[in-house]
Amino acid sequence: MIGYFGPAGTFTHQALLTLTDAESTPLATVARVLDAVRAGEIESGLVPIENSVEGGVSATLDNLAAGTPLVIVAEVLLPVSFVLAVRPGTRAEDVKRILTHPHAYAQTRDWIDQNLPWATVTEGGSTAAAAAAVAEPDSTFDGAICARVAADLYGLDCLATDIADNPDAVTRFVLVRRPGELPAPTGADKTTLVAWMHTDHSGALLEILQQFAMRGVNLTRIESRPTKKAFGEYCFSIDAEGHIGEPRMRGTLKGLHRICRAVTFLGSYPRADKVRPKIARGFTDAEYAAAEGWIDDVLGRAPKER
Numbered sequence: 022m023i024g025y026f027g028p029a030g031t032f033t034h035q036a037l038l039t040l041t042d043a044e045s046t047p048l049a050t051v052a053r054v055l056d057a058v059r060a061g062e063i064e065s066g067l068v069p070i071e072n073s074v075e076g077g078v079s080a081t082l083d084n085l086a087a088g089t090p091l092v093i094v095a096e097v098l099l100p101v102s103f104v105l106a107v108r109p110g111t112r113a114e115d116v117k118r119i120l121t122h123p124h125a126y127a128q129t130r131d132w133i134d135q136n137l138p139w140a141t142v143t144e145g146g147s148t149a150a151a152a153a154a155v156a157e158p159d160s161t162f163d164g165a166i167c168a169r170v171a172a173d174l175y176g177l178d179c180l181a182t183d184i185a186d187n188p189d190a191v192t193r194f195v196l197v198r199r200p201g202e203l204p205a206p207t208g209a210d211k212t213t214l215v216a217w218m219h220t221d222h223s224g225a226l227l228e229i230l231q232q233f234a235m236r237g238v239n240l241t242r243i244e245s246r247p248t249k250k251a252f253g254e255y256c257f258s259i260d261a262e263g264h265i266g267e268p269r270m271r272g273t274l275k276g277l278h279r280i281c282r283a284v285t286f287l288g289s290y291p292r293a294d295k296v297r298p299k300i301a302r303g304f305t306d307a308e309y310a311a312a313e314g315w316i317d318d319v320l321g322r323a324p325k326e327r
């Protein structure tokens with residue numbers, strides 16, 4: 022059973038339908054999805070992690086960083102487009118109170134300011150939960166910013182469609198499981214991790230970045246997040262190109278383990294866009310293997326199984 026950030030009609034639900042038609046169940050918050058996976062109540066869970074306008078989804082990044090480690094086994098990229106959904110009969114001038122998810126508001130803020138300057142916006146739940154709340158006859162909310170499917174599902178009318186400030190917005194979702202066998206390397210993979218650095222010396226972040234740079238490993242996302250343990254203390258949430266099964270990435274992870282206070286490995290999995298990294302001279306698997314072979318020769322030992 023796959024859990025997803027619900028209820029039915031969320032963008033996460035749509036992302037899930039592009040991935041599989043396996044049996045699924047909605048859960049009301051990102052934390053509930055991740056905790057249900059940890060508890061073994063569901064096999065895997067799909068949650069939003071990043072979008073092209075707002076950046077990282079803090080609820081997901083922080084829960085993955087701090088909770089019992091889970092691993093990402095797949096990612097989905099979904100173009101998102103928003104509608105303003107209302108109970109049938111509601112006119113634009115009647116839309117005084119809007120309910121939506123914080124990331125949906127962040128992506129439609131200018132449109133709301135320009136078109137409904139009298140409206141106040143409340144952030145909470147998911148976009149589909151907002152649509153369901155607006156559909157209640159005695160709802161205190163007049164409109165929801167959500168996906169068109171959510172408006173249809175909860176019997177609402179669309180007062181406006183395609184209201185995103187940035188029409189090309191894309192959201193990335195990840196499917197997580199309890200740690201176990203990892204997806205095999207495909208040559209177009211990503212690795213996600215959290216680096217908890219020592220804070221007692223200068224240059225600690227530079228040392229972390231060096232571990233990637235010196236092995237030709239490109240980053241696709243890096244964000245500092247508060248550790249929530251002490252004011253001013255941060256960890257780094259990182260996505261990098263490559264798979265832990267590849268020597269460049271293994272070396273990077275080993276290097277990070279040596280220099281960091283802790284490293285939380287959050288998975289190596291195929292990239293949704295299937296983009297293969299450009300591997301610079303000196304960093305290919307064959308060159309790593311040749312270097313190991315050379316050491317074996319120098320030490321006069323039989324080549325190891327690699």
Ligand SMILES: O=C(O)C(=O)Cc1ccccc1
Nearest residue numbers: 031032033122124125147148
């Ligand atoms: O609330 C939803 O529908 C979600 O799945 C989270 C979300 C919100 C806004 C853009 C993309 C994903």
